[in-house]
Amino acid sequence: MGDRSHALVLWRTEHSLLTAEDLAQAVGVQPGIVEAFITYRLIVPSVFAGSCELFTTDIVGRLERILRLRQDFGVNLAGVGVILEMTERMEDLQRELESLRNR
Helix, strand or coil, X not given: CCHXXXXXXXXXXXXXXXXXXXXXXXXXXXXHHHHHHHHCCCCCCCEEECCEEEEECCHHHHHHHHHHHHHHHCCCHXXXXXXXXXXXXXXXXXXXXXXXXXX
């Protein structure tokens, strides 16, 4: 491993960033599955370090929700995208409502 590659690994570790391969390993799937989710923009990299796409650790939970929708409920990738978008919008509205109640 060259000095540049080693420096990238150290920087990723320090900032708790994961590669697509790290994500795949974290949830127990093949890297190609994670790549498909990236292609369909179901998960989006947080950082681009050269040609390397990096993700924050909170994306693991999103990836687990995607896999559950696919495996447990048989939802196709387009449907997963819609469900995630609607869920996130409802969560945003819930936070907004809570904020208004606390005023």
